[in-house]
Amino acid sequence: MDLLQIIKLISIPKWVKFSSLTVIFCFMGLAIYAVFGGVRLAHDSGILQAGMGLLGVLLPLSVAIVFLTFYEAGVAPLKKATEKVLTQLIPEVLVCLGRDKENDQELTRVVTTPLLDYICRYLIKLPDKRELQLDVQLNVRKVSVVFYFPERKGRCRIACFSEFERLFEHTLAGARHEGYAANNVVGHTRIEDRCCDNLVLYKTLPRDFLWNSAEKLYFAQDMQVMVESLIQEADALLMPDEKIKD
Known part of the structure; x- marks a missing residue:
């Protein structure tokens, strides 16, 4: 059985899906705010770089979580x-x-x-x-x-x-x-x-x-x-x- 078939059989509780979705959206909001507001919040680019790094990590993760949230799996x-x-x-x-x-x-x-x-x-x-x-x-x-x-x-x-x-x-x-x-x-x-x-x-x-x-x-x-x-x-x-x- 390949990985795709295993994913199809995974059953994730709804509360886990929506909790993960809420958390990832909060972090995404902070990352976007840091990217677009970082220059005004600090004299250096530290916050801007941190926001861009966080956004780069969260973007693929958020796509995966959104997919698993709305994907129908299990029985x-x-x-x-x-x-x-x-x-x-x-x-x-x-x-x-x-x-x-x-x-x-x-x-x-x-x-x-x-x-x-x-x-x-x-x-x-x-x-x-x-x-x-x-x-x-x-x-x-x-x-x-x-x-x-x-x-x-x-x-x-x-x-x-x-x-x-x-x-x-x-x-x-x-x-x-x-x-x-x-x-x-x-x-x-x-x-x-x-x-x-x-x-x-x-x-x-x-x-x-x-x-x-x-x-x-x-x-x-x-x-x-x-x-x-x-x-x-x-x-x-x-x-x-x-x-x-x-």
């Missing part, structure tokens, strides 16, 4: 960076799914629903009226992706992970190549009164992920490729646009 910027990845970057790349390259129209709609500071749910409405719902949980250096496959008439519940491996052989192979691991236990969740079978993938991210724009873009674009592959293999497992009525 807050990490939360904001996480929110931007979840609510801006990921939806921007997911909406490209199913895009018509000839007329460059965005045919896919993505409904983003933040659940917590670090969890976001996406409902992807595809051009062919199918829907895919997934959650992304981003914990600074670890990400978990949960795909939901709703129960449908004429289809048995997925109870064994081996069935996921059979259905998504290509997708899981590519995900493992990119560092994802799969939870071998199939989860079951109720969403809007419908039972869903869950496929959970997770992986560790680089240490500077939230500060590295290239890493964030690569992660989002790679997720788009993974979701595209899963959509192609899922076929009938995806929830239709019109909900199935009993």
Whole structure:
């Protein structure tokens, strides 16, 4: 971790910031007064030289203190960076799914629903009226992706992970190549009164992920490729646009 990243993680109490700012402004005022009033205050240039020396020392120090006073550090910027990845970057790349390259129209709609500071749910409405719902949980250096496959008439519940491996052989192979691991236990969740079978993938991210724009873009674009592959293999497992009525 370099010095800039360490500074970003430093959390300084507000009273320390404003106390330091007050003190530095007082010294700056004395130094400026000594520089411009030193000639009138003494017959020699001692006060003038002292004021100029003090001003030379305080000027860069005051810039640093002003920066630290108004700079947002600690946990807050990490939360904001996480929110931007979840609510801006990921939806921007997911909406490209199913895009018509000839007329460059965005045919896919993505409904983003933040659940917590670090969890976001996406409902992807595809051009062919199918829907895919997934959650992304981003914990600074670890990400978990949960795909939901709703129960449908004429289809048995997925109870064994081996069935996921059979259905998504290509997708899981590519995900493992990119560092994802799969939870071998199939989860079951109720969403809007419908039972869903869950496929959970997770992986560790680089240490500077939230500060590295290239890493964030690569992660989002790679997720788009993974979701595209899963959509192609899922076929009938995806929830239709019109909900199935009993």
